[in-house]
Amino acid sequence: MPTGELTAASVNGITWRRYYDLTKPKVVLLIAFTALVGMLLSLPAEVPWQQLLIGLLGISLASAAGAVVNHIVDQHIDAVMRRTQRRPLPSGRMDTPHAAFFALLLTICSMVLLWTLVNPLTAGLTFLAFIGYAVIYTLYLKRWTPQNIVWGGVAGAAPPLLGWCAITGEVTAEALLLLLIIFIWTPPHFWPLAVHRKDEYARAGIPMLPVTHGIDFTKLQVLIYSLMLFAVSLMPFLINMSGVVYLAGAVLLGIGFIYHALRFWLSEGADHAMKTFGYSIVYLSLLFTFLLVDHYITMYNPHLG
Numbered sequence: 001m002p003t004g005e006l007t008a009a010s011v012n013g014i015t016w017r018r019y020y021d022l023t024k025p026k027v028v029l030l031i032a033f034t035a036l037v038g039m040l041l042s043l044p045a046e047v048p049w050q051q052l053l054i055g056l057l058g059i060s061l062a063s064a065a066g067a068v069v070n071h072i073v074d075q076h077i078d079a080v081m082r083r084t085q086r087r088p089l090p091s092g093r094m095d096t097p098h099a100a101f102f103a104l105l106l107t108i109c110s111m112v113l114l115w116t117l118v119n120p121l122t123a124g125l126t127f128l129a130f131i132g133y134a135v136i137y138t139l140y141l142k143r144w145t146p147q148n149i150v151w152g153g154v155a156g157a158a159p160p161l162l163g164w165c166a167i168t169g170e171v172t173a174e175a176l177l178l179l180l181i182i183f184i185w186t187p188p189h190f191w192p193l194a195v196h197r198k199d200e201y202a203r204a205g206i207p208m209l210p211v212t213h214g215i216d217f218t219k220l221q222v223l224i225y226s227l228m229l230f231a232v233s234l235m236p237f238l239i240n241m242s243g244v245v246y247l248a249g250a251v252l253l254g255i256g257f258i259y260h261a262l263r264f265w266l267s268e269g270a271d272h273a274m275k276t277f278g279y280s281i282v283y284l285s286l287l288f289t290f291l292l293v294d295h296y297i298t299m300y301n302p303h304l305g
Contacts, residue, residue: 018088019102022071023064031063031159032056037288038163038178041295047167055166058114059159062126065106069134072099081200122166129158146212153186174241184232188225189280191218192264196273219265226261230254233287242294249290253283
C-alpha cells in the first residue's frame with residue numbers, strides 16, 4: 001500500500017491508538033507538566049483547582065492539535081526518516097482528512113474551554129503559540145533556516161507562561177523568566193538529536209544546523225547554550241522568585257548539563273549525542289520540579305525561603 005494511502009478496510013480499522021499517537025503524547029506530557037508548574041508558582045497560596053484543571057486541559061489540547069498539524073505537514077519528510085517512518089500518516093495507518101479533522105476538533109475544544117472557562121488572554125496566547133509551532137515553525141522556519149529550532153522554540157517555551165496566565169490572568173516578569181529558561185534550553189536539547197540524525201535530515205532536505213554548518217560547529221553551540229542556560233537558570237533565585245532549595249538543584253543540574261555538553265563537544269562525531277539529549281529531558285523535568293518543591297517549602301516554611 002502506497003505511503004499515505006488507505007484502503008476502505010484500513011480506514012474502518014482506524015483506532016483511538018492512531019489518533020493518540022498523532023498527538024505526540026510524551027511531548028504533550030512534558031508541556032503539560034511545565035504549564036502545571038507555571039500555574040502552581042503563580043500564586044503564593046493554593047491555586048483554585050477547577051481553574052487549574054480546565055486551564056491544563058485547554059493548553060494540553062492545543063499542544064496536541066499542534067502535534068497533529070506537525071504530523072500532517074511533515075508526513076513526506078517523516079516517510080524518509082527512520083525515526084519517524086512508523087508514524088501514523090507516513091506508515092499509512094491514518095489518512096490526512098481524518099488527521100486534519102482531529103486537529104480542528106482539538107483546536108476548537110481548546111479555544112472554547114480557555115476562552116469561556118479560563119480567560120481570553122490565555123486563549124489568545126495559547127492560539128498564538130499554536131500558530132507559532134504548527135504554522136510558522138513547521139511550515140517555514142524548519143525548512144528555511146538552520147536557526148529553525150532557536151526561533152521556533154519561542155512557541156515551545158510558552159506553556160509555563162500560559163499556565164501562569166491561566167491562573168492570574170496576566171503576564172508577569174516571573175512568567176516570562178520561565179519561558180526564557182525553556183527557550184534557552186531548547187537548542188542544546190534538540191541539536192544533539194539533530195547531530196545523531198544528521199544524515200536523515202540531509203536526505204529529507206531539512207537545513208538543521210549540523211547539516212548546514214557541520215557537526216563540530218553544532219557541538220560547540222550546544223556547549224555555549226548549556227553555559228547560557230546555567231546562567232539563566234540562576235535568575236529565579238536572583239530575583240527572589242525561588243529560594244536556596246531551587247538554587248542547589250539548579251546548580252547541580254546545570255553542572256551536569258555542562259558536563260554532558262563538554263563531553264559531547266570533545267567526542268568523536270555523534271558520540272555522546274543521545275546521552276546529552278537524554279540528560280536534557282531529565283534536566284528540564286527536575287529543574288521545574290525543584291521550582292515547585294522550593295515554592296511549597298517556602299509557602300509552608302517561610303524561614304527557609
